[in-house]
Amino acid sequence: MFEQAISAMASVVVDPYLLGLIFATTILGVIIGVLPGLGATTGAALLLPFTLTMDPVHAIAVLATIYVSATFAGSITAILINTPGTSAAAATTFDGYPLAQKGEAGRALGIAVISSTVGGIFSVLILCFAAPLLARVAYEFRSPEYFALTVFGLSMLASISAGGAVKNLIGGIFGVWLSTIGAERVTGIERFMFGNYELYEGLHFVPIFIGLFAISELLVQSKTVDKIIKTVSMKAVKLPTLEDYKKIWKTILRSCGIGTFIGVLPAEGATVASMIGYSEARRWSKNKKEFGKGSIEGIAGAEAANNAATGGAMVPTMVLGIPGSGTTAIILVGLMVHGLRPGVYLFTEQVEKVYQIFGSMFVANVMFMLMGLYAAKLFARVSLVPTQILWPIVFALSVIGAYAFQGQLLDVWLALIFGVIGFFARRHGFSVAPIAVGLILGEMVETNLQHSLKMFDGAWWMILTQPLALMFLVFAFLGLCGPVIFSWITKQKD
Amino acid sequence: MKNIYLVPLILSIFSLAVIAIALQLDTSPEMIVGDSMQARSFPIFLMILKLILIGILTFQFYKNNPKPVALEKYHTWGSMFLFLLFYLLTVYTDMFIGIFVVIFLMSILWGERRVWVAFLTATITPGLVFLLFDYVLKIRFPRGMLMNLYYG
Incomplete structure (x- = not known):
């Protein structure tokens, strides 16, 4: 197994086509990351249709590369123009932009590049070791455990950073309901189809995701048309000095652990990881006063954590079929579309492909480091592409991408409808990621609940007698009610 | 009625409409469904859950009195x-x-x-x-x- 894994990972380096693909996708990922509003999730949603004719490993490598490179690239604009290219880079603006204003933009970017690379590579290594181990545990799972696990995954939506807990849960339930559209899997009864037989097999994820992430973002961006961007000039990206390394190595290591752990939690992602990484860097720092004024520890804390979350988020995605973030929800769809069924099967029958994907993520981390160091200044200019040119192009890519998935115009209309739904949801403070996660997990919840009921002759409470299922349900309960209970206890103590 | 309650109202109407439509769905014979659930049960369960959450959201709005969303250009x-x-x-x-x-x-x-x-x-x-x-x-x-x- 170990030798097989090593040789599969090494095969990425000797495959010129795959290397070229990762190189090109890294450039694209960095461009997507620096363009405010686009981000890893929108980029992956737009690119998914382009991967349909690719080999499965190449397709997932493309999506994973977009994920890691765009997550890093958000920091370039966060530092240079105080506008995070991705939400995961929001915490980087707190200290990155003040440092750039002091005339040390190159140093700030150097810290961000190195921290992101260490975070990304650390999480890929954890992914390589943790995923097969978790897959062994998952081998024991039956329907009650899977049902409880998906409930746990849905409960974690409550703690996604955007929106509030209640709004996120409403979005998640709406997503689960969307998964019930079409013929019911056991009885074949048509649900909410209104005579439209193109919906017989249910809503397909690709057009819905393009709508929710790309088209809704287009409408959100239409509000920023008049925004004026101020840039900070930069001479060159500087590598951190030995003094800098001494100051930040503990922060980077801490954030690597935080980011990977947060990433592994279902439905959490790089944004939450970077916020926690930043606040922990501040909490442990000896120079707390520097934070907010250009602290390199602040930049390192946020950047190492958000890239560490990328590898972490791939663990539940590939092992359990539960997305660790919005972008991994799209990667999960990519896996399904290409016949790579996430779960134990992937780690027993298709080990080579799994490790080739991990190897691709490793290579992508190294490539974005080189690009960050040598071409960040160039990429920063991309962010100045006028919105009135960029977003009409995104519209074209969205509608053609939605059509290309199945060759059905219905998918184009669905993408537009869900784009408008996503926009109104975001307008009123609802995040669209819970809808996407709910849509993916919906089928798993219902099917496993049905199977569990059959297993226990209709006695649903018997699910609670299964130790692992009970554990996940307790976690779900704590995830939902924990914050309320703890705040109540704290109030009582005060 | 304040504008801020429009969102919970629309969501509630949507949920009730889904329940109403789900109640019209066909039912399967006992020998197929067995001890499991009918096709309509799961969506109805989801919408009831959603209505409870909408209730909590409305209560939050009542307590916090959020600002109404400004109209876009x-x-x-x-x-x-x-x-x-x-x-x-x-x-x-x-x-x-x-x-x-x-x-x-x-x-x-x-x-x-x-x-x-x-x-x-x-x-x-x-x-x-x-x-x-x-x-x-x-x-x-x-x-x-x-x-x-x-x-x-």
């Missing part, structure tokens, strides 16, 4: 109107005519003053995407005025 509503225009043009003429018109008008609507830039964006983008999907990915586009000329 014409760029946003105009873009949505362009989606409708895209639908009509795709159905009655051709998808690529729809894309060209929408890109061009969207660029102008969003503030592009150079008409030739908007025109070039509207021409080159769909052209390149078409070449990529048609030649490289071998995807056939829906028939319309332009595609009929191309496919014959």
Whole structure:
């Protein structure tokens, strides 16, 4: 197994086509990351249709590369123009932009590049070791455990950073309901189809995701048309000095652990990881006063954590079929579309492909480091592409991408409808990621609940007698009610 | 009624409508469903859960009294109107005519003053995407005025 894994990972380096693909996708990922509003999730949603004719490993490598490179690239604009290219880079603006204003933009970017690379590579290594181990545990799972696990995954939506807990849960339930559209899997009864037989097999994820992430973002961006961007000039990206390394190595290591752990939690992602990484860097720092004024520890804390979350988020995605973030929800769809069924099967029958994907993520981390160091200044200019040119192009890519998935115009209309739904949801403070996660997990919840009921002759409470299922349900309960209970206890103590 | 309660109200009406539709769904014979649940049960359960959450959300709104959302400028509503225009043009003429018109008008609507830039964006983008999907990915586009000329 170990030798097989090593040789599969090494095969990425000797495959010129795959290397070229990762190189090109890294450039694209960095461009997507620096363009405010686009981000890893929108980029992956737009690119998914382009991967349909690719080999499965190449397709997932493309999506994973977009994920890691765009997550890093958000920091370039966060530092240079105080506008995070991705939400995961929001915490980087707190200290990155003040440092750039002091005339040390190159140093700030150097810290961000190195921290992101260490975070990304650390999480890929954890992914390589943790995923097969978790897959062994998952081998024991039956329907009650899977049902409880998906409930746990849905409960974690409550703690996604955007929106509030209640709004996120409403979005998640709406997503689960969307998964019930079409013929019911056991009885074949048509649900909410209104005579439209193109919906017989249910809503397909690709057009819905393009709508929710790309088209809704287009409408959100239409509000920023008049925004004026101020840039900070930069001479060159500087590598951190030995003094800098001494100051930040503990922060980077801490954030690597935080980011990977947060990433592994279902439905959490790089944004939450970077916020926690930043606040922990501040909490442990000896120079707390520097934070907010250009602290390199602040930049390192946020950047190492958000890239560490990328590898972490791939663990539940590939092992359990539960997305660790919005972008991994799209990667999960990519896996399904290409016949790579996430779960134990992937780690027993298709080990080579799994490790080739991990190897691709490793290579992508190294490539974005080189690009960050040598071409960040160039990429920063991309962010100045006028919105009135960029977003009409995104519209074209969205509608053609939605059509290309199945060759059905219905998918184009669905993408537009869900784009408008996503926009109104975001307008009123609802995040669209819970809808996407709910849509993916919906089928798993219902099917496993049905199977569990059959297993226990209709006695649903018997699910609670299964130790692992009970554990996940307790976690779900704590995830939902924990914050309320703890705040109540704290109030009582005060 | 305050505007802030409009969202919970719409969500509640939607949930009740889903429950009403779900109650009209066919039921399966006992021998097929067995000890499991009917096709209607799960969506109804979801909507009841959602109604409970909407209740909590309304209570939160009542306690916190959030500011009503400001109305967007014409760029946003105009873009949505362009989606409708895209639908009509795709159905009655051709998808690529729809894309060209929408890109061009969207660029102008969003503030592009150079008409030739908007025109070039509207021409080159769909052209390149078409070449990529048609030649490289071998995807056939829906028939319309332009595609009929191309496919014959």
